[in-house]
Amino acid sequence: MILLSTIAVVGASQPAANTTGGEASTGFSTYVVAFNNAPSIQMDSKITDLVNSFNGQVLHRYSIINGMVVSIPDNKASELKKLSNVKYVEKEQTVQVLLDKAVPQIGADKVWASGYTGKGVKVCVIDTGVDANHPDLNGGKVVAWVDYVNGRTTPYDDHGHGTHVSSTIAGTGAALNGQYKGVAPEASLMEAKVLSSSGSGSDTNIVKAIDWAVQNGAQVISMSLGSTTHSQVMDDAVNAAVSKGVVCVIAAGNSGPGTRTICCPGDSPYVITVGASDRNDAIASFSSRGPNRDGSIKPDITNMGVGLMAAKAGGTSTSGYYKAMSGTSMATPMTSGVVALLLQANKTLSPAQVKTVLQKTAKQLGSSVPNNDYGYGRVDAKAALDYVLTGKIPVPTPTPTPSPGVSPTPTATPQPGAGSAVSLTSMFARYNNQYGQMNQFQVTPGTTISQGIMMGNIGDYADSYTVSVNGIPAAWWTMTGYNGEVLQPSSAAYIQMAITPAAGTATGTYTFTVTATSNSASSIKASKTYTLNVASGTVTPTATPTVTPTATPNPTISPTPTATPTPGKSFSGTASRSSEYYTYLTPTAAGQVTATINWANTYTDLNVYLYDPAGNLVAKSESRYTTSETVQFNAPAGGYYLLKVTASNSYSGVAFTGTASANTAQAYVKTGTIGSTPVTFSVTADGSRHVSARVAWTWSYSTVSLSLLDQSGRAVAQGTKTTDGFNAAYEQFDCVPASGTYTLKLASDSATRSLSYKLVTPFQL
Numbered sequence: 001m002i003l004l005s006t007i008a009v010v011g012a013s014q015p016a017a018n019t020t021g022g023e024a025s026t027g028f029s030t031y032v033v034a035f036n037n038a039p040s041i042q043m044d045s046k047i048t049d050l051v052n053s054f055n056g057q058v059l060h061r062y063s064i065i066n067g068m069v070v071s072i073p074d075n076k077a078s079e080l081k082k083l084s085n086v087k088y089v090e091k092e093q094t095v096q097v098l099l100d101k102a103v104p105q106i107g108a109d110k111v112w113a114s115g116y117t118g119k120g121v122k123v124c125v126i127d128t129g130v131d132a133n134h135p136d137l138n139g140g141k142v143v144a145w146v147d148y149v150n151g152r153t154t155p156y157d158d159h160g161h162g163t164h165v166s167s168t169i170a171g172t173g174a175a176l177n178g179q180y181k182g183v184a185p186e187a188s189l190m191e192a193k194v195l196s197s198s199g200s201g202s203d204t205n206i207v208k209a210i211d212w213a214v215q216n217g218a219q220v221i222s223m224s225l226g227s228t229t230h231s232q233v234m235d236d237a238v239n240a241a242v243s244k245g246v247v248c249v250i251a252a253g254n255s256g257p258g259t260r261t262i263c264c265p266g267d268s269p270y271v272i273t274v275g276a277s278d279r280n281d282a283i284a285s286f287s288s289r290g291p292n293r294d295g296s297i298k299p300d301i302t303n304m305g306v307g308l309m310a311a312k313a314g315g316t317s318t319s320g321y322y323k324a325m326s327g328t329s330m331a332t333p334m335t336s337g338v339v340a341l342l343l344q345a346n347k348t349l350s351p352a353q354v355k356t357v358l359q360k361t362a363k364q365l366g367s368s369v370p371n372n373d374y375g376y377g378r379v380d381a382k383a384a385l386d387y388v389l390t391g392k393i394p395v396p397t398p399t400p401t402p403s404p405g406v407s408p409t410p411t412a413t414p415q416p417g418a419g420s421a422v423s424l425t426s427m428f429a430r431y432n433n434q435y436g437q438m439n440q441f442q443v444t445p446g447t448t449i450s451q452g453i454m455m456g457n458i459g460d461y462a463d464s465y466t467v468s469v470n471g472i473p474a475a476w477w478t479m480t481g482y483n484g485e486v487l488q489p490s491s492a493a494y495i496q497m498a499i500t501p502a503a504g505t506a507t508g509t510y511t512f513t514v515t516a517t518s519n520s521a522s523s524i525k526a527s528k529t530y531t532l533n534v535a536s537g538t539v540t541p542t543a544t545p546t547v548t549p550t551a552t553p554n555p556t557i558s559p560t561p562t563a564t565p566t567p568g569k570s571f572s573g574t575a576s577r578s579s580e581y582y583t584y585l586t587p588t589a590a591g592q593v594t595a596t597i598n599w600a601n602t603y604t605d606l607n608v609y610l611y612d613p614a615g616n617l618v619a620k621s622e623s624r625y626t627t628s629e630t631v632q633f634n635a636p637a638g639g640y641y642l643l644k645v646t647a648s649n650s651y652s653g654v655a656f657t658g659t660a661s662a663n664t665a666q667a668y669v670k671t672g673t674i675g676s677t678p679v680t681f682s683v684t685a686d687g688s689r690h691v692s693a694r695v696a697w698t699w700s701y702s703t704v705s706l707s708l709l710d711q712s713g714r715a716v717a718q719g720t721k722t723t724d725g726f727n728a729a730y731e732q733f734d735c736v737p738a739s740g741t742y743t744l745k746l747a748s749d750s751a752t753r754s755l756s757y758k759l760v761t762p763f764q765l
Contacts, residue, residue: 027073027074028056028071028072028073028074029071029072029074029091030059030069030070030071030091031069031070031071031072031077031080031089031090031091033047033068033069033070033080033086033089034086034087034088034089034090035085035086035087036085036086036087037085043083043084043085044068046083047068047070047080047083050079050080050083051070051072054072054073054076055073056070056071056072056073056076057070057071058070059071069285074091077089077091088754103181103182103183105279105304106183106303106304106334106338106378106379106380106381107380107381107382107383108183108184108337108338108341108381108382110381110382111341111381111382111385112185114382114385114389116341116344116345116385117184117185117186117187117341117344118170118183118184118185118186118187118337118340118341118344119186119187119344120188120344121184121187121188121219121220121340121343121344121347122143122144122187122188122189122190122217122218122219122220123169123170123184123187123188123189123190123218123219123220123221123222123336123337123339123340124144124189124190124191124192124209124213124216124218124220124221124222125162125165125166125169125189125190125191125192125222125333125336126192126194126206126209126210126213126221126222126223126225127161127162127165127166127191127192127193127194127195127223127224127225128157128158128159128160128161128162128163128193128195128196128197128199129147129155129156129157129158129159129162129163129191129193129195129313130142130145130155130156130157130162130163130166130189130191130313131155131156131157131163131311131313131314132145132155132156132191133314134163134167134171134175134311134312134313134314134321135172135174135175135321136167136171136172136173136174136175136180136182136311136321137163137166137167137170137171137172137189137311139172141170141172141188141189142155142166142188142189142190142191143188143189143190144190144191144216145190145191145192145193146191146192146193146209146212147193148192148193148194148201148205148208148209149193149194149195149196149201149205150193155191156193157193157313157316158196158197158313158316159195159196159197159198159199159313159316160312160313160316160323161195161199161224161325161329162191162193162195162313163311163312163313163316164308164310164311164312164313164323164325164329164330165222165224165310165329165330165332165333166182166189166191166311166333167180167182167310167311168182168183168308168310168330168333168334168337169182169183169184169187169189169222169333169336169337169340170182170183170184170185170186170187170188170189170337170340171185171310171311172185173185175311175321175322176321176322180309180310180311180322182310182333182337183333183334183336183337183338183340183341183381184337184338184340184341184344187337187340187344190213190216190218192209192212192213194206194208194209194225195225201225203227203231203233203234204233206223206225206234206237207233207234207237210234210237210238210240210241211237213241213246214240214241214244214246218246219245219246219247219340219343219347220246220247220248220249220336220339220340220343221238221241221246221247221248221249222249222332222333222336223248223249223250223251223265223332224251224327224328224329224330224332224333225251225329226250226251226252226253226263226264226265226266227263227264228253228255228261228263228264229264230264230267230293231264231265234264234265235264235265235267235268237265238250238265238268238270238271239268239270242270242271242351242352245350245351246351247272247339247343247351247354247355248265248268248270248271248272248351249271249272249274249332249335249336249339250265250266250268250271250272250273250274250332251263251266251273251274251327251328251329251331251332252266252273252274252275252276252287252288252298252299252328253266253287253288253328254276254286254287254288254327254328254329255286255288256283256284256285256286256287256288256289257283257285257286257287257289258289259289259290259291259372260289260290260291260292260293261288261289262288262289262290262292262293262298262299263288266288266298266299267292267293267298269292269294269296270351270352272300272301272335272339272351272354272355272358273298273299273300273301273375274299274300274301274302274303274305274328274331274332274334274335275287275288275289275299275301275302275303275305275328275331275373275374275375276302276303276304276305276306276326276327276328276330276331277302277303277304277305277306277331277365277374277378278304278305278306278307279304279306279307281363281365281378283302283365283366283373283374284305284306284326284328286326286327286328287299287302287305287328287331287373288328289372289373290372290373290375291372297370297371297372297375298372298375299374299375300355300358300359300370300375300376301335301358301359301362301374301375301376301377301378301379302331302362302365302373302374302375302377302378302379303331303332303334303335303338303378303379304330304331304334304378305326305327305328305329305330305331305332305334306326306330307324307325307326308324308325308326308330308334309322309323309324310322310323310325310330334379335358335379338358338379338381338384339354339358341381341384341385342354342357342384342385342388345385345388345389346388349388357384357387357388358376358379358384359375359376360376360387361380361383361384361386361387362375362376362377362378362379362380362383363377363378363379363380363383364376364377365377365378420459420461420463420518420520420521420524421457421458421459421524422455422456422457422458422459422463422465422516422518422524422525422526423455423456423458423526423600424453424454424455424456424514424516424526424527424528425453425454425455425456425599425600425627426451426452426453426528426530429441429449429450429451429452430449430450430451430452431443431447431448431449431450432447438451438530438531438532439530439531439532439533441533442533442534442535443499443501443532443533443534443535444501444534444535444536445501445502445503445504445505445534445535445536446500446501446502446503447500447501448498448499448500449498449499449500449532450496450497450498450499451496451497451499451530452494452495452496452497452655452657453494453495453496453497453514453528454493454494454495454599454600454655455467455482455487455493455494455495455516455526456487456600457487459524461520462486462487463486463487463518463519463520463524464484464485464486464487464518464519464520465482465484465487465516465517465518465519466484466516466517466519467479467482467495467514467515467516467517468514468515468517469497469512469513469514469515470512470513470515471510471511471512471513472499472510472512472532473502475502476499476500476501476502477497477498477499477500478497478498479495479496479497479498480495480496480498481493481494481495481496482494482495484519494600494653494655497514499532501532501534505534506534507534507535507536508533508534509531509532509533509534510531510532510533510534511529511530511531511532512529512530512532513527513528513529513530514527514528514529514530515527569659569660569661569662569663569664570657570658570659570660570664571583571657571658571659571660571664572655572656572657572658573645573655573656574653574654574655574656575606575645575646575647575653575654575656576647576653576654579653580644580645580646581644581645581646581656582642582643582644582645582667582669582760583642583643583658583664583665583666583667584640584641584642584643584664584665584666584667584692584762585610585640585641585642585643585660585661585662585663585664585665586638586639586640586641586662586663586664586665587635587638587639587641587661587662587663588638588662589637589638590634590635590636590637590638591634591635592632592633592634592635592661593610593632593633593634593635593641593660593661593662594630594631594632594660594661595608595610595630595631595643595658595659595660595661596628596629596630596658596659596660597628597629597630597645597656597657597658598627598628598656598657598658599627599628599654599655599656599657600627600654600655604647604654605647606629606645606646606647606654606656607620607621607622607629607645607646607647608620608621608629608630608631608643608644608645609631609643609644609645609646610631610633610641610642610643610644611641611642611643611644611694611732612633612635612639612641613639613640613641613690613692613734614720614732614733614734615694615719615720615722615730615731615732615733616722618633618641619631619632619633631643639690639692639734640665640690640692640734640762641662642667642692642694642732642760643660645658665762666762667760667761667762668760668761668762668763668764668765669758669759669760670758670759670761670765671756671757671758671759672756672757672759673754673755673756673757674704674746674747674748674754674755674757675748675750675754675755676748676750678745678746678747678748679745679746679747679757680743680744680745680746681743681744681765682741682742682743682744683708683741683742683743683744683763683765684740684741684742685736685737685738685739685740685741685742686739687736687737687738687739688736689736690734690735690736690762691708691717691734691735691736691737691742691763692732692733692734692735692761692762693706693708693719693732693733693744693759693760693761694706694719694730694731694732694759694760694761695719695730695731695732695746695757695758695759695760696724696728696729696730696757696758696760697728697729697730697755697756697757697758698728698755698756702748702749702750702755703721703729703731703748703749704731704746704747704748704749704755704757705718705719705721705731705745705746705747705748705749706718706719706731706732706733706744706745706746707719707733707744707745707747708733708735708737708742708743708744708745709742709743709744709745710737710740710742711740711741711742716735716737716742717733717734717735717737718733719731719732719733720732720733744761744765746759
């Protein structure tokens with residue numbers, strides 16, 4: 001008798017019931033222990049010993065914050081709070097993210113608005129079956145069915161996992177007036193039951209289902225299952241499916257947070273392997289991590305997979321049409337639904353192209369991209385669709401060589417330099433604290449002018465570059481920001497070049513060229529030529545010959561030319577996912593207010609928002625695949641208009657330059673935390689100056705009130721709370737108080753939670 005390996009359902013764990021109650025309870029609960037500073041080895045050991053003495057357990061140690069997760073008796077939590085360096089001890093909270101929240105988070109609702117709902121695309125779900133009588137899945141939604149467990153001819157689900165997965169992909173939401181629609185609500189479902197009522201099954205049946213799906217015209221195979229033991233037969237099966245043009249979307253597994261925990265067949269390099277993240281785009285603790293068994297990076301991408309509300313199979317558990325489940329099992333169908341949307345938009349996409357599109361357009365997460373937690377980041381459905389509709393179909397990596405017996409047409413091996421390209425984009429030059437183009441300035445010998453340059457890898461393969469300068473003496477210049485490291489496709493490096501003409505340099509114009517040359521193929525290069533005007537001197541420098549700029553191969557979209565900035569009306573800065581940029585536009589009268597920013601390449605997306613003095617959002621620009629954003633507003637009066645620049649998909653700072661039609665004023669940003677005690681600042685008014693302030697915080701269900709008080713404590717200005725995105729809010733006011741000293745006051749309505757705030761003002765506090 002041959003003993004077959006079994007495959008377990010990848011972590012469709014249901015959230016624990018929400019518990020309440022004080023420390024009088026003797027039950028065990030999960031707590032987060034946070035530290036003021038990273039705990040020493042001794043401190044970590046002390047807490048571990050204390051938790052063990054409670055018969056508890058250390059469940060996880062965070063890296064993103066200074067903290068750990070422990071399971072302890074409720075009446076022992078206060079003892080942990082007394083330890084030195086412990087910032088707080090917080091009981092685990094139950095949060096449910098519903099399909100009506102998850103779908104907008106990845107932008108699928110915007111894809112629907114563009115006319116794409118997955119119609120005409122067949123997705124095969126290989127799982128525990130499906131309840132085809134569920135209101136969200138009936139009416140012909142299931143177009144094909146096979147049962148390799150019990151041999152029944154009518155669809156059913158005696159576990160519930162497959163129904164939840166299927167409705168996440170293509171549920172209509174009919175049971176609750178469309179509230180819990182799947183990602184591709186008009187896609188068709190093929191259902192293969194390979195897992196029993198206990199959630200397990202054999203790899204031979206799974207391979208049968210893959211074969212059945214391919215033979216019956218599936219365009220996507222979605223598998224929320226896996227084994228911690230590698231199965232060559234399943235690996236061969238999914239590779240063969242990919243070679244025949246079927247996109248295979250596979251769960252990474254729920255064996256995290258340890259490394260090298262990717263499940264099979266998600267460990268195949270040719271499938272799309274999906275990890276799980278939560279509503280805040282934080283990686284789920286259970287989500288399996290890479291690297292893969294061959295050392296490559298996995299997962300490929302992540303998607304929403306924590307507390308996802310979707311269809312419940314009839315007769316499997318509690319009453320009702322829906323239930324919440326968590327796991328990479330949930331993140332996988334979220335991604336399969338997005339693939340269906342893309343294939344409706346362009347049915348010629350190959351599996352490799354679909355994978356590359358998802359990776360290139362994902363919301364970048366983690367310290368570097370890609371990484372073994374998030375892969376390339378969280379799927380962004382609207383960005384992926386936009387990428388496909390613009391015709392920017394990526395050149396995929398070579399098609400995998402399948403098992404013997406499958407003979408696809410081989411893809412040519414790329415030649416050195418093929419698919420490689422580099423770009424150089426000039427940013428503003430800076431001289432004597434003024435910004436502009438280099439040729440605008442007259443540079444005195446012995447003083448320094450700096451030039452910003454953005455170098456981007458605009459090819460399809462990772463590459464490194466040699467940056468050279470020709471036309472001026474080497475002793476004149478230094479360069480920082482790039483040291484020859486490898487740049488991944490769609491990434492960039494910001495180079496800062498400092499030029500200091502030697503003392504005594506003769507007055508004149510000096511032309512020089514900066515060139516970036518690929519280290520994989522010397523024919524791949526890009527150049528920028530600059531003009532340096534030296535104001536005085538007597539010695540003529542010995543310069544090397546100026547190199548004629550080489551045309552950049554594979555031209556891409558160039559930034560919109562920026563007008564020569566007028567002093568006081570130009571600005572520059574950086575923005576990242578964790579740090580917005582602020583400045584004020586200060587028109588003196590009513591009229592049109594315009595601001596434009598420019599940056600290096602289309603792969604780092606910046607957005608611009610303009611707020612009037614009362615804090616109302618009056619203009620925004622959120623274009624994709626561009627290197628410029630412009631906002632315009634017909635201001636009814638002069639005042640302080642706050643401009644905010646964000647970079648939601650970049651953890652590293654994205655440098656930009658900007659110009660405005662009105663003079664700009666520096667925005668001062670002060671950050672801190674606030675608890676039950678108000679935070680105050682002293683402000684002096686002269687009777688004519690605007691006093692403007694804005695406070696922003698996360699956790700929009702809490703409030704940080706903002707007010708300006710006179711010496712008697714009377715409020716002369718009060719902000720109004722405005723929600724800002726998914727879980728943030730702000731208050732803002734603007735006034736011109738009488739001459740005197742005032743108190744700017746921040747107050748929180750939370751008696752137990754400390755809130756992080758960001759205070760923005762046009763004056764230094």
